[in-house]
Amino acid sequence: MSQCLNPDCLANNPPDSRFCQRCGAKLLLKERYRAIAIIGQGGFGRTFKAVDEDKPSKPLCVIKQFFPQGVGTQGIEKAKQLFELEAVRLDELGHHPQIPALYAYFTQDNRQYLVQEYIPGKTLLKELETQGKFSQQQVINLLGSLLPLLDFIHNKQVIHRDIKPDNIIRRHPDQQLILVDFGAAKFATAKALTSPGTSIGSSGYAAPEQTLGQANFSSDIYSLGVTCIYLLTQVPPGNYTMFMMGNGIGANI
Structure with a gap:
């Protein structure tokens, strides 16, 4: 076709x-x-x-x-x-x-x-939908793969600004995690890091400073953290307060 x-x-x-x-x-x-x-x-x-x-x-x-x-x-x-x-x-x-x-x-x-x-495979969102919650070990393995990648990107002075489960693909057949969709990525000049810019990113995953147009390298770490919590709990971002209270934890994420 x-x-x-x-x-x-x-x-x-x-x-x-x-x-x-x-x-x-x-x-x-x-x-x-x-x-x-x-x-x-x-x-x-x-x-x-x-x-x-x-x-x-x-x-x-x-x-x-x-x-x-x-x-x-x-x-x-x-x-x-x-x-x-x-x-x-x-x-x-x-x-x-x-x-x-x-x-x-x-x-x-x-x-x-x-x-x-072209990256053959499934996004982590699809995996979550078909296989259910990730185990702690799966998330530890995920962090072991993606944190060095973020270090590489940040050393190139780039902030991804849209890390979330549907922008991470597990490639077949080697099971390597691939970060996709750099459409929101920003070059982190000294001026860009200190001056307000465009508010961009996915609701629930974007760090507070990113929603104000002031994304920095830590913003990607925040988004990766929210991604891990979602994979562990299957509770969508934005619903974590209710989830924690319902489980007697009494804290906000």
């Missing part, structure tokens, strides 16, 4: 089609990347599972398309900047084995795209 990338069409086409049979849009990006299915979408774009037809093995990859919806001009400009910065961050960090590699970043048909490594 070949997925049309025209946001107003998105029709499915036969596998070897070069143009969409419904709208006529070109199906190959840069004459090599073919989308085969939508795997995610949000207010600023869509993510497609794809194949690289320039290589004999036609390996899988991921296409991210910038396509903002329902936001004002200022929001679009900010989202465009973040999309561009995601490509920059992946280019800087993607040589690490726990971060997806960036393959390409370009504009086609007046839309921005980035192409990155």
Whole structure:
């Protein structure tokens, strides 16, 4: 199957089609990347599972398309900047084995795209939904894998700003944990660490200072901590006060 990338069409086409049979849009990006299915979408774009037809093995990859919806001009400009910065961050960090590699970043048909490594496996959110609560040992192992990764990212002066279970994939078949979605990542200059910026991140996982637009390296540690608590308890962030009181612990998390 070949997925049309025209946001107003998105029709499915036969596998070897070069143009969409419904709208006529070109199906190959840069004459090599073919989308085969939508795997995610949000207010600023869509993510497609794809194949690289320039290589004999036609390996899988991921296409991210910038396509903002329902936001004002200022929001679009900010989202465009973040999309561009995601490509920059992946280019800087993607040589690490726990971060997806960036393959390409370009504009086609007046839309921005980035192409990155496809990570086979399940997110930790999916694992939680299918397997239930994580054990203490599983969370200890998780921290042993992800804390050195955060140390690497922070040493590169980058704050991820969106660590949560659905942004961590357990890769098959080696079971390595991969951190994805650097769309909210921020370069931690001295000015950025001391001046208020954009409030960004996922509700419940973002540290208090991050919600005020003042994320720092500790903000990622906070988000990882909330992620671990959720995996251990299966209680969504924001409900921890009720959970603790109901269990006689009498403290806020």
